[in-house]
Amino acid sequence: MSIKSTAARAFAAYVDRQTKRWSRRPIKSQHKVFQNLLKVAGNTAFAKAHSFNTIKTHKDFVNQVPVRDYEDLKPYIDRVVAGESDILWPGKPLYFAKTSGTTSGAKYIPLTKDSMPEHIKAARNAILSYIYETGNSNFVDGKMIFLQGSPVLEEQNGIQLGRLSGIVAHYVPDYLQRNRMPSWETNCIEDWETKVEAVIDETLPENMSVISGIPSWLQMYFERIVARTGKKVGEVFPDLSLLIYGGVNFEPYKAKFDALIGRKIDSIELFPASEGFFAYQDKQSEKGMLLLLDAGIFYEFIPADQFHEENPPRLTIGDVEIGVNYVMIISTTAGLWAYNIGDTIAFTSTKPYRVVVTGRIKHYISASGEHVIGKEVEEAMRVTVEKHGFIINEFTVAPQLETPAGELPYHEWFIEMDQRPDEQKIKEFTAALDQEMRQQNSYYDDLIKGKVLQPLKLRVLETGAFQQYMKSIGKLGGQNKLPRLSNDRKIAGFFENI
Template sequence: MNLKSLLARPFANYIYNKTKKGMLSALDDQEAILKSLVKTGKSTVFGKEHRLEGVSDHASFADAVPVRDYEQFKPYIEQVKAGNANVLWKGRPIYFAKTSGTTSGVKYIPITKDSIDNHINTARNALLCYMAETGNAAFASGKMIFLSGSPELERIGNIPTGRLSGIVNHHIPSYLRSNQLPSYETNCIEDWETKLDKIVAETINKDMTLISGIPPWMQMYFDRLIEKSGKPVGELFPNFSVMVQGGVNFEPYRARLTESIGRKVDSIELFPASEGFFAFQDSQEAEGLLLNTNSGIYYEFIPAGEIFSEKPTRLSLKDVKVGENYALIINSNAGLWGYNIGDTVKFVSTEPYRLVVSGRTKHFISAFGEHVIGEEVEAALLKAAREEHIKITEFTVAPFIRQEKGKSYHEWFIEFENEPASLQQFQAKLDQNLREKNVYYDDLISGNILMPLQVKTVRKNGFIDYMKSVGKLGGQNKVPRLSNDRKIADDLAAFVS
């Protein structure tokens, strides 16, 4: 163990103890953040229009500030892009995080001087909590790879603009720079496949100890490493011990990633977004991710079934219940107010407040009134995969609405690592699992309104080729698990085996 690992341990213990202390003050911290946000926000254009000076508690705040998605919030962003100051927060943002949303096109999310620490410190705290809990400080001595977007920034309204991961790349502490891979030049490559080849060349002979990225990226990286070396990743990198991932639910990818490594490594799950860093896995033992309750964000929660209501119920943290699905609404020192980020969460604990990401508010299937959500399809697929001893590379689901004689059904597009012995048997188990998860879907099947689901097998690397064909390979782009229309499904038809 080198000096860097030894010095990290006391700081890790400090952050770990501070995090545990924060678990006990979560509700008080949330109240203090709301008051602080309102105090600053009331002098902004947004604050004056919404009379924030009259806000004294959550109830009066909910009356003053409506829930908005990006499209409804966009006029304020356009004012900021036009050069105006004090629109959503004091002064002007120091960055725009540029993200290509699946429903809103390109989005420009402000990051302010006050909010940047939320993005930087939360990732750091996750690693330090892991180090303190497990005693594994050795990874700090080796090379760490952060599979990110390009750190090259453009200017929009004279504000530096780029992918969040590229922005964060500029804020990696100097003491970690010597450990970081790939090189800045390689990170700047826009074409994902060219970039991946360069990353492999730069890392294949290094002492990699930590690898971080969204699971689909990591799998592509692992596949390329195995192809070049002929060895499993865990053998190629004998000191590789920590895998950090976020952006999508890890479980559908876990089995194949573990097989690619060839042995068990610890995993740290994160819940970051351009709008904020909301939660992180603080323990290898406890279920769920710890909500980041003292980092400039005030949270609200809307019961998932009410998210499209004209006046939905808006709950503060003290009102949430374990096991309920909520749409996550944020108010932050980035200048986001009543902002619907599009994710749904479910608490697994309120002492402390730990949650799992259960889906997307706009990613569902309800073409027939069933309102199937991401959590349900993922759970149904994972159970069927375990029962049939198969591994899944990627998948998505869409409704097939029969126009002529015959019944409609859910159509699943699945890329298998190893195909089931009987696709019909696998389909039957998958359908039964989904029926057990969603009573409305079960009613439609038992009522003979829908046919049981149908699986289309996507050829090897079909999803990668599909993402390439629509210009979304790499970056922060992910395949939506669910669509309520046929756009993705129709495009994927060209990649079915």
């Protein structure tokens, strides 16, 4: 065992003790974060506008600080972008993480000297937690690839801006730099398809032990390795032992990845975003990710089915229940206050608090009152794929209301797979998928029984169709993810015309 591997185990044990210390006192940990946020930000423009000096309890906070999304907070962020100080958080941010907005163009999410270290610490602790649990630290001596955005940053009014993954690339510790891939020059390539080929050129001769990225990026990387070498990824990289991923639910990709790698390997799921690093998988044997309650983020949770009410309840960590779908609201050391990041989560455990991401509050289908969410379509797909042995590359779902006279509306599933099964197998798969959806969502089941909807229909797309779509909207690669479902036909319209 190398010195680096031995040191990693010792550090992992230390981090585990620190984690247990705050995770065993969740309510106290969150209260401490809450009080610190109010105190440190007390002289900012936002604090003065919302009378932070009179806030003593969470109830006061709810009364004085409404829930906002980016559009609502934008007047304050615009002042920060313009170069003003002490607006949302003391001083100016170190960076803006630039993300794609759906209604306002580019979004500028601040990263401060207080929030940035928490991103780095969480990513580090996720790996150390795995080492402590499994005892496997040998991979630290191999090469590690982090598929991420370009680290090239711009500057605006003295503040650097770029993609979050590119900003994080500037913080890779020295002890990992020698093992880290791809090279800085390759990482700076903007065109994603060109970048993937360059990454393959660099990594094929190396002893890769850890590969990390968003599943859709990793899939493209793996597929092109298989196409170029004629071998499974696990053969090309015999020491590959750990996959680190985040950004989307991995379950729909799992069978595909097992097939591409050729063997099962351990994995760590992360829950990062430009707005904060919220959770990571701390146990291989447990479902869900450990919610980080001491990382400068104060959490509130609104039951998703009450979110659109005039005054929905805003719960704190001590009030949540396992299995309920919540919209997650955050206040952070980056100056985001009662901020709706748009993600919905559910708790799988409260000792400690672990979560799974269930979808996006804006991504749903309810064209006929069915209230279908991302978690339900992903779970229905997972169960049906396992039963029928299909391997799905990607999928999305949309309602179809414009049907011929006498035909009921339905949900249309667009699915991509490498090999198209025969029509009878597709028919059986479609029927099983619809039955599973009826198990997942009682409203959908009632609408089928009541003949308001007909059973779902499946459209099998040619290989590469989803990459074509992402490329057509300028979002191939980067931190871009395809919605699993939508309440309109915008995405479906593209696939109808190819």
